[in-house]
Amino acid sequence: MPASIQNRVQLDLNNPVFQEHLFRLQRNEQVHILKTLRKLSQMTWAQVYSDNGLRWEAIVSRTGPRGTRLYTFRISKKVRAVACREQAWMRILSLHPDHDSAYR
Amino acid sequence: MGTVKTIGKSGQVSLGKKFAGQQVLVEEIESGTWVLKVGRFIPQNEEWLHNPKDKADLDRALEWAEKHPPQASDLDKLEGQIDT
Numbered sequence: 001m002p003a004s005i006q007n008r009v010q011l012d013l014n015n016p017v018f019q020e021h022l023f024r025l026q027r028n029e030q031v032h033i034l035k036t037l038r039k040l041s042q043m044t045w046a047q048v049y050s051d052n053g054l055r056w057e058a059i060v061s062r063t064g065p066r067g068t069r070l071y072t073f074r075i076s077k078k079v080r081a082v083a084c085r086e087q088a089w090m091r092i093l094s095l096h097p098d099h100d101s102a103y104r
Numbered sequence: 105m106g107t108v109k110t111i112g113k114s115g116q117v118s119l120g121k122k123f124a125g126q127q128v129l130v131e132e133i134e135s136g137t138w139v140l141k142v143g144r145f146i147p148q149n150e151e152w153l154h155n156p157k158d159k160a161d162l163d164r165a166l167e168w169a170e171k172h173p174p175q176a177s178d179l180d181k182l183e184g185q186i187d188t
Contacts, residue, residue, distance in 0.1 A: 062153060
């Protein structure tokens with residue numbers, strides 16, 4: 001059954017690259033990110049798409065496995081996450097510094 | 105040697121399945137004459153994704169994701185790991 005945008009987000013945070021990036025950050029940044037993750041775990045996909053703070057957007061210049069769409073969103077003020085969606089799952093892949101000049 | 109193709113109802117021409125999904129620059133050098141170049145468009149706000157380090161990290165992450173199906177995560181456990 002295709003996942004509806006009314007479905008609650010299910011977080012998959014098991015990617016070792018994501019965890020490596022997370023544990024490398026300063027503690028205060030980690031705390032901010034945890035707060036965002038808790039917020040995400042209570043949201044529906046419709047809410048994720050429309051949330052102004054997250055700035056969820058599709059990546060145009062590359063794709064995931066089997067050509068799946070990749071997305072990026074603001075997980076904290078200084079960090080963007082790259083993720084993909086599989087049904088109701090939000091699979092967070094990696095974390096990257098938020099390049100302010102690109103994301104005004 | 106060129107191939108003769110017929111332009112479809114919507115103005116489309118097929119280049120063959122091997123090019124499916126790729127981006128192509130279409131330049132009309134004069135009326136009825138085009139040059140096509142396969143390439144990749146990178147929006148300015150995605151250039152960072154193609155830095156060697158960021159690209160390598162994402163490649164590793166994708167490789168792992170391809171081999172492992174999604175599984176639920178315990179946020180309390182993750183928070184505990186951060187607090188230590």
